Amino acid sequence: xxxxxxxxxxxxxxxxxxLIIAGPCSAxxxxxxxxxxxxxxxxxxxxxxxxxxxxxxxxxxxxxxGEVALQWLADAKAATGMLTATEVATPExxxxxxxAGVDIIWIGARTAADPFAVQLLADALAALPVKPPVLVKNxxxxxxxxxxxxxxxxxxxxxxxxxxxxxxxxxxxxxxYRNRPRWSIPFELRRRIPALPIICDPSHIAGRTELVATVAxxxxxxxxxxxxxxxxxxxxxxxxxSRQQLTPPQLCELLSHLRRNSSAEPAHAQxxxxxxxxxxxxxxxxIDLLAQRMNISAEIGQIKKQHDLxxxxxxxxxxxxxxRCAAGADLGLSPDLLTKLWTLIHEESVRRQLQILNx
Ligand code: PEP
Ligand code: MN
Numbered sequence: 071x072x073x074x075x076x077x078x079x080x081x082x083x084x085x086x087x088x089l090i091i092a093g094p095c096s097a098x099x100x101x102x103x104x105x106x107x108x109x110x111x112x113x114x115x116x117x118x119x120x121x122x123x124x125x126x127x128x129x130x131x132x133x134x135x136g137e138v139a140l141q142w143l144a145d146a147k148a149a150t151g152m153l154t155a156t157e158v159a160t161p162e163x164x165x166x167x168x169x170a171g172v173d174i175i176w177i178g179a180r181t182a183a184d185p186f187a188v189q190l191l192a193d194a195l196a197a198l199p200v201k202p203p204v205l206v207k208n209x210x211x212x213x214x215x216x217x218x219x220x221x222x223x224x225x226x227x228x229x230x231x232x233x234x235x236x237x238x239x240x241x242x243x244x245x246x247y248r249n250r251p252r253w254s255i256p257f258e259l260r261r262r263i264p265a266l267p268i269i270c271d272p273s274h275i276a277g278r279t280e281l282v283a284t285v286a287x288x289x290x291x292x293x294x295x296x297x298x299x300x301x302x303x304x305x306x307x308x309x310x311x312s313r314q315q316l317t318p319p320q321l322c323e324l325l326s327h328l329r330r331n332s333s334a335e336p337a338h339a340q341x342x343x344x345x346x347x348x349x350x351x352x353x354x355x356x357i358d359l360l361a362q363r364m365n366i367s368a369e370i371g372q373i374k375k376q377h378d379l380x381x382x383x384x385x386x387x388x389x390x391x392x393x394r395c396a397a398g399a400d401l402g403l404s405p406d407l408l409t410k411l412w413t414l415i416h417e418e419s420v421r422r423q424l425q426i427l428n429x
Contacts, residue, residue, distance in 0.1 A: 089296030113322030140170035161194035183209035248277020371423035
């Protein structure tokens with residue numbers, strides 16, 4: 071494992087030492103960029119974000135305005151004195167962005183998941199005499215090693231002003247989030263690379279405007295080093311991510327709320343709160359998994375009904391309990407606890423299947 075001991079601070083941090091980056095998901099026009107930049111700069115935001123090349127899930131979607139939009143960022147920078155940040159996915163993007171005066175670049179979640187693409191960017195960075203600051207978003211899949219590997223490739227290229235962006239992980243199935251936060255993964259990153267700044271992207275975690283402030287507040291309370299938030303002068307008309315963008319006044323209100331609430335909390339209280347929030351997240355995951363398990367058990371109930379099988383299958387039950395106790399023992403969990411838990415879970419499962427069989 072490379073050591074990350076020579077990291078240098080990222081530019082653009084505010085008076086509280088937090089890096090706040092805000093701006094539209096995509097740069098759409100010169101006017102849009104100027105309007106949003108002026109409003110955000112007035113609210114104390116020092117770094118302006120905008121996507122120029124957008125990786126879309128489906129072909130035919132809005133893929134960004136491309137190179138022409140770099141000039142809009144440069145104009146907004148000249149008008150406000152803000153630093154600018156954009157996403158790059160290829161060496162060509164990197165060179166175009168830097169030539170146009172972009173100050174901070176980030177690697178998006180889809181690109182970060184591809185070691186070939188990250189290595190191409192790392193090689194291009196290695197060849198530059200002056201390295202720009204680089205932020206690496208977490209890869210779409212919840213794999214801390216893939217994230218750390220991407221960070222390591224960029225660091226090995228000589229980038230010392232390096233940071234990570236937590237933007238959550240692709241979900242399948244129901245979730246209140248667009249991308250589940252799975253806070254334990256950025257915590258693991260922090261444990262493994264303590265000197266690395268990690269900022270949170272509540273916009274892509276939340277996926278909807280109403281939830282952005284909650285996620286942003288949680289992230290700050292949990293000790294993240296800053297935020298990257300999407301803001302658009304007219305979110306409903308945004309060409310990408312229209313559901314999750316804030317208006318500049320909403321964003322400025324959120325930032326001043328966060329500033330007011332960041333009182334000096336003793337270190338032990340902060341740690342305790344972080345651990346408790348972590349436990350809350352894990353419990354919510356357990357509830358989510360329990361609901362998924364019950365749904366599958368109901369599907370099994372349907373099959374048993376069709377084939378006239380009984381709900382209770384003693385052999386299956388005994389084998390399941392033995393398996394769960396053995397798996398738990400490997401992780402230091404007592405067989406007594408596991409037997410109690412799975413007896414309860416199994417009883418509920420059988421009760422639900424009986425309802426189906428008797429219906
Ligand atoms: C973005 O920041 O607009 C973006 C495309 O994000 P992500 O790479 O996290 O999906
Ligand atoms: Mn976006």
